[in-house]
Amino acid sequence: MERLILILLLMLSSLAHGKELSQYIAIKAQKAYQLSQEEKTDEAIRLLKAIETSRLYDQAYISRMLGIFYWQEEQVSDAILHLKAAVDSKQLLPDIAWSTEKMLADLYLSSGQFTQALPRYYSLVKTSEPKPDSEGLWLRIAQAHYQLGQWKSVISSVNKYFKTSPKERVQPLSLKLGAQLELKKWDRAILTLKSLLEIKPEKASWWRQLASLQVQVGKVRDAVDTLSLAKVNHVELSQRDLRMLAQLYAQVGLPEKAALEISQLNDASTDVKLLFEQAVYWQRAKEWDKAIAVWQSASKYKSKYRWNLIGLLLQQQHYREVLDLTKDIKKNPERVAMTRAEAFYKLGEINKALHEAKRADRIKSSKISQRWIKFLSKVSRDTTV
Structure with a gap:
């Protein structure tokens, strides 16, 4: 019509x-x-x-x-x-x-046919008197330049479009963002993303992209603020986004928040990688009991994490638990024996500690086992005297 x-x-x-x-x-x-x-x-x-x-x-x-x-x-x-x-x-x-x-x-x-479209549009915008249906010509010019990969022209066209005081802002800003990313203008792209989020704060992909760019330019704390603000505003962040937030908390020296963020993920209690990250963050935060509990969970899925648990139990002077845990470990018998020797020594059971040290030395002699045997033998003699 x-x-x-x-x-x-x-x-x-x-x-x-x-x-x-x-x-x-x-x-x-x-x-x-x-x-x-x-x-x-x-x-x-x-x-x-x-x-x-x-x-x-x-x-x-x-x-x-x-x-x-x-x-x-x-x-x-x-x-x-x-x-x-x-x-x-x-x-x-x-x-x-x-x-x-x-x-x-x-x-x-x-x-x-973008190459053919552009000279026609440029001819139209040169008209001295604005026409009723002239709004959007610079946006169309920007679209054509974008399809041709002419990134600088995209940005200049969008800027001219905005001088016409248009109502539509999302599409031109999106074109401008794409061009800035192609030109690796990270700081300017950050500003454009912030403008987009002012218009559509519910857009999760823009929050994610903004945080990634902030990390890329070394503004990790800004990235933390970005994702945490998105979460507070109930933006539908993905599990990957929330895990990224946890890792960023750790990078800026907030391991407790990192651990809490990981613990709230869907598979936090069953995914061994997530359990590992939680335990590490709790340990960095010096939340020893929480770290021990998570290492215990992680060790049920991967036996190698028993040694992380044992090391922390030794540090926290839970020597009986160390002895219970090491009782049935078959792999690395020399390591098991030396660990048990240390636990018995801390408990004051010198003869048992010496027995374990000698067992470790028989399995695989080392400077450490020899040093422990010499030390424990002296302690045993001094105690007897």
Whole structure:
């Protein structure tokens, strides 16, 4: 309907500016218009194509009508061919020429012919008087440059678009962001992401991207603030995002918050990697009991983590628990024996400690086992005396 109205406007404008169609062409054009109104666009096209005229204005007029009808029928190539002929003829009245060239540029853009679209759009924006439907031309120019990978031109076009005080902001800012990322303008991309989040704070991917960029430029604390703010605002962050937040807490020296964040993930009590991270963070936070509890859970899934648990139990003077844990360990017998020797020594059971040290030395003699044997033998003698 919009295109048909444009046809009618073209006829009226022609009369108003003193340009008239020949009577024959006017009758044919009116008939074609009526056919299109009756949804007989194919017939209207056949009627117009059959017209022969030597008058340049008549030719431009018919070409424009054909272009619009072909566009209506979604026959893009034919629409472009006829609209281009109409525009390039220089016969159309200024306003009609402008709207026709805009149609042509839009068709080039929508059909992926970005190189052809750009000069048409640039011609349109050079018009001295702004047109009612000129809003968005710079955005279309930015889109074309984006598709061609012309990143600097994308940014300059978006900036010019914003000077027109448009209502639409998300799409141009998204184009600008993409260009800034391609140009590795990280700091500027951060500012653009903040602008986008002011418009759509619920967009989780932008929070994630902002935090990643802040980490990339070394602003880890800003990244922590970004993700924690998103969480407070109930943005739907993924498990990966929350794990990233935990790791960032650890990087800025907040291991307790890191451990708490990990502990709230879906598989925190069953995923061995998450259990490992929790235990490490609790240990860094000097929350010994919590670290011990998580190491115990982790060791049930991977036996190698028993040694992390044993080491922490020794540190915290839980020597009986160390002895209980090491009683049935078959791997690394020399390590088991030396660990038990240390535990018995701390409990004051010197002879048992010496027995374990000698057992370790028999399995695999080392400077450590020899040193312990010498030390414990002396302690045993001194105790006997």
